Amino acid sequence: MTDTGIASRLHQVMARIRAAAERAGRPPAQVALIAVSKKQPAEAIRAAYAAGQRAFGESYLREALDKIEQLRDLDIEWHFIGRVQSNKTRQIAANFAWVHGVSDPAHAHRLSEQRPAGAPPLNVCLQINLSGEDSKGGVEPSAASELLRTCNALPGLRVRGFMTLPAPADDEAAQRAPFAALRHLRDRLATPGHPLPCLSMGMSDDLEAAILEGATHVRIGTAVFGPRPYN
Structure with missing residues (x-):
């Protein structure tokens, strides 16, 4: 893999983000790219x-x-993406600026308590399981309000919004449905004191659909880095 290849792919992804944002009538600056670098x-x-x-x-x-x-x-702004485990919360709290995937109140308490003194609150997106798949992490939409209430009370955390990892879909309409559901859930639970501005959703194959439904953070790996060099 060459540096030029990565730069070219990165620019292509940014062009896709700009085009999707313009199609949605949104400023492209509203959409942040997280380059998913696991296994790279x-x-x-x-x-x-x-x-x-x-x-x-x-x-x-x-x-x-x-x-x-x-x-x-x-x-670098480091984002932890995926399942949080109890024996890893201390190092996550100490080394990352964001966590995409908080879904367990016990983990939330540990992350808050273990955030280093003097560091800003840890930015978190609560993971919502919209597909009902056991293999996917996250809480069901019906449990989101209680989890949000718990996390909002923790001084070491700053709840920024929600994230989801929906089941793959082939056409844009099917891709957009779970992203729209997450946006509607956010709109229902947001308050003036906790506006939940962030929607972390969309990957290499469906970033356009996510942006059309309001994504503020898209998590892109393969389209930026190419195939993973090791598993």
Whole structure:
């Protein structure tokens, strides 16, 4: 994988984001790209950083910590994406700016308590399971209000909004349906004191549908980095 290849793919993804935002009548600046760099080497992250990318998403803590250490000279915004485990909350709270995927009140309490003193609150998006698939994390929509209430009361967390990982779909209408459902849920639960501005949804194959339904963060891996060099 060459640096030029990563830069070119990154620019192509940014062009897709701009086109989708314009189609939705939204400013492209409202949509942040998280380059999902799990299973990618630190050199690939450096290449994307050199091309202008600043936010990177990791899902495997040990691998992420190694890369965070290798890349400390860069002002990267690190996002933890995926399932949170109790024995990993301390290191997640200490090393990441965002967590996409909080769904357990116990994990939320640990992340808040273990956020280092002097650090800003940890930005979190609560994960909502809209498909009902057991393999997907997240709470059911009916449980979102209670989880939100719990997390809003924790001083070490700042709930920014919701995230989801829907089942794959082939056509745009089917792709848009769960993203619209997440937006409607957010609109119903947002308050002036907690506006929940963020919707973390959309990946390489469905980012356009997500942006059309209000995504503020799209999580893109393959379309930026190409195939993973290792599993």
